[in-house]
Amino acid sequence: MGDKANTHPGAAGRATAADQPSEVRNVVLVGHSGSGKTTLVEALALTAGAVNRAGRVEDGGTVSDYDEIEHRQQRSVQLSLVPVEWGGYKINLLDTPGYADFVGELRAGLRAADAALFVVSAAQEADAVAGATRMVWEECAAVGMPRAIVVTHLDTARTSFDELTKVCGQIFGGDDPDAVLPLYLPVHGAEAPDGHAPATGLVGLLTRKIFDYSSGSRSENPPDAGQEELIQEARNRLIEGIIAECEDESLMDRYLGGEEIDLKTLVDDLEKAVARGVFHPVLAAAPAGDGGKEGLGTVELLELITGGFPTPLEREAPAVTTPDGKPRPQIVCDPDGPLVAEVVKTASDPYVGRLSLVRVFSGTLRPDETIHVSGHGLEDRGHEDHDVEERIGGLSVPFGKHQRGLNKCIAGDLACVSKLARAETGDTLSGKDDPLLMEPWSMPDPLLPLAIQAHSKADEDKLSQGLARLVAEDPTLRLEQNQDTHQVVLWCLGEAQMDVALERLRTRYGVQVDVVPHKVSLRETFATPAAGRGRHVKQSGGHGQFAICEIQVEPLPAGSGIEFVDKVVGGAVPRQFIPSVEKGVRAQAARGVAAGYPLVDVRVTLLDGKAHSVDSSDAAFQTAGALALREAAADARINLLEPVAEVEVLVPDGFVGAVMSDLSGRRGRVVGTEQAGPGRTLVRAEVPEIEIGRYAVDLRSISHGTGRFDRSYARHEAMPPQLAEKIREQAEKGT
Structure with a gap:
């Protein structure tokens, strides 16, 4: 770490392949949208010598311009890998989107990483540690992932590093705020006319040294007399925090007894506590100014990554x-072990085609070898299960839009693999003679529907392929071909993901689509008994058509379906035509009798009829059965049935009232609440599905991004008469 030595090891430039797992650090950057993650990655790449002062790589482009959509929308929408070298180590920096709609990219980054940097912006004040960021912190804590905190945007007039550090200690530290403490304090320069004094350096609390960045390069100076008291107070608290997490229980007694703990022991214990995920240092960072080579705090951050x-x-x-589910022994990170790797991201490159970002957990991956691809069990989301062998193409390491070839990728490292035609995000790559399947990572269920249709015949031909590629890249999308409404529905996590999906269809796959209103699967049923007579008699020369049938229709309990009963006596309807009547009735029931929705939960009884020895036929009695059902419906009260969902909403306690009020406004019935962990409540409700089409967006607004919900189909029940009448009128107008 920065406090370990007086000189940093210097830039080593752009990373290639690692030779040993011990030389690799995989770090994911997590934070709210606008917190400065991508800018921080660029600053680290500049300090490491991977880019020049303009932020550009040798062969053009920047580390952050991989996707044209990101340029247009001015925000990150996908996981990106930026590998750099520092002090003989390869650091894989995984930059994740901060917007909640792209949490799938974040989860992929967490899967590929071994530690996390939580980036919080001093400029965002109260929003700096957003609810979604807190939830990710808790996920990392649950698996013991090491975490550190980086404060950005120290150049703004509203910043207060000390206050933000306290907020981080309260939120991230939980019951132990002293597990979240700064390693360095910012040093401020001369006060500007607006009263703001920009940060020009850092003071190392363990070494009591000033690391000055005001010249654009890092230099060391001793503190002045006025800084000693500030340093000592923060230093004592830091030392106590480190010792409290130390595995040597005697160290605290020695420290409290007045013994001066040597610097090497403190740094070693700090690194162990960070690596075990029990101590979380706070650092400050900022990009280099004009002409600068090293941004504020970037050297210290690189040393924390490599040392801690x-x-x-x-x-x-x-x-x-x-692949068939039989357990196997736990794999270990060994380059000589059996090959086990995982596709953490799938993308399409305009020059090399499909690229798969892969984390190798065991063994060594090499170009042009044949491997086994095991599917990931997300068939319900439109991702086909598969169990195939594929020959991979080249291996490369990305940097912006460009790829640099590799001759191998060892256990613990990441690389891009080309020409994997069948592999999708979440798939396992293993040896062809020993196929394996990794336990999948958790993915949120997309709950915002996007109904689309091809804009033209030419687009219709390309739509299915474009959608298949889209869901192959992003496992948080779910593709549905709704058999009831005959709509193609792409289920998304939010509006931002929806916009990106539409733009990728248009620009990447050349498919123009129209967005249409999403339909829910309504049903119809008889509310009262009714009788109907179907008469189909036509004479047009030669054989005519003759069929008459009389039916009785009765409502049945929910879930009964369509029941057909034959009570014809005396052969009024010949036996061979009774199945024809049933076929006609069922066909008309499928088409609906009031607003065009399927008829359910009725018993249709065939009572009587007439036939002609020459003109009666199967087709004639099918038509008569349909006509009889329609006539019965005309004389009965028909209910429209709407699907009702069981909804479970998990929110912080402070939002429970707002959530329950909102659900009631959606015609929902709250059926119960229960505590679901410290400070959180689970609200259970039953809500008509027609009312929660946009609930994924609305809940995010109500709960400030901290709520989430699940839904499942419960049943169909009668829709309120006034709403049902409105839908009938729309059906009659054809809208």
Whole structure:
């Protein structure tokens, strides 16, 4: 770490392939949208020598311009990998989107990483540690992932590093705020006319040294007399926080007894506590100014990553089974072990085609070898299960839009693989002679529907392929071909993901689509008994058509379906035509009798009829059965049935009242609440599905991004008469 030595090791430039897992650090950057993650990655790349002062790589482009959509929308929408070298280590920086709609990209970054940097912006004040960021922190804590905090935007007039550090301690530290403490304090320069004094350096609390960045390069100076008191107070608290997490229980007694703990012991214990995920240092960082080579705090951050974050050897890999589910021994990070890798991201490159970002957990991946691809069990989301062999193309390491070839990728490292035609995000790559399947990572269920249709015949031909590629890239999308409404529905996490999906269809796959209103699967049923007579008699020369049938229709309990009963006596309807009547009735029931929705939960009884020895036929009695059902419906009260969903909403306690009020306004019935952990409540309700089409967006607004919900189909029940009448009128107008 920065306090370990007086000189930093210097830039080593752009990373290639690692030779040993101990040389690799995989770090994911997490934070609210606008917190400065991508800018921080660029600053680290500049300090490491991977880019020039303009932020550009040798062969053009910047580390952050991989996707044209990101340029147009001015925000990150996908996971990106930026590998750099520092002090003989390869650091894989995984930059994730901060917007909640792209949490799938975040989860992929967490899967590929061994440690996390939580980036919070001093400029965002109260929003700096957003609810979604807190939830990710808790996810990392649950699996013991090491975490550090980086404060950005120290150049703004509203910043207060001390206050933000306290907020982080309260929120991230929980019951132990002293587990979240700064390693450095910012040093401020001369006060500007607006009263703001920009940060020009850092003071190392363990070494009592000033690291000055005001010249654009890092230099060391001793503190002045006025800084000693400030340093000592913060230093004492830091030392106590480190010792409290130390595995040597005697160290605290020695410290409290007045013994001066040597710097090497403190740094070693700090690194161990960080690697074990029990101590979380806070650092400050800012990009270099004009002409600068090193941004504020970037050297210290690179040294924390290489010295304090664990190697892949120290992180337990996910469980594996055979493709048919039989358990296998736990894999270890060994380049000579059996090949086990996972596709954490799938993208389409305009020059090389499909690219798969892969984390290798065991073994060594090499170009042009044949491997086994195991599917991931997301068939319900439109991702086909598969169990195939594929020959991979080249291996490369990305940097912006460009790829640099690799001759191998060892256990613990990441690389891009080309020409994997069948592999999708979440798939396992393993040896062809020993196929394996990794335990999948958690993915949120997309609950915002987007109904689309091809804009033209030419687009219709390309739509299915474009959608298949889209869901192959993003497992948080779910593709549905609704058999009831005959709509193609792409289920998304939010409006931003929806916009990106539409733009990718248009620009990447050349498919123009129209967005249409999403329909829910309504039903019709008889509310009262009714009788109907179907008469189909036509004479047009030669054989005519003759069929008459009389039916009785009665409502049945929910879930009964269509029941057909034959009570014809005396052969009024010949036996061979009774199935024809039933076929006609069922066909008309499928088409609906009032607003064009399927008829359910009725008993249709065939009572009587007439036939002609020459003109009666199967087709004639099918038509007569349909006509009889329609006539019965005309004389009965028909109910429209709407699907009702069981909804479970998990929110912080402070939002429970707002959530319950909102659900009531959606014709929902709250059926119960229960505590679901410290400070959180689970609200259970039953809500008509027609009322929660946009609930994924609305809940995010109500709960300030901290709420989430699940839904499942409960049943169909009668729709309120006034709403049902409105839908009938729309059906009659054809809208």
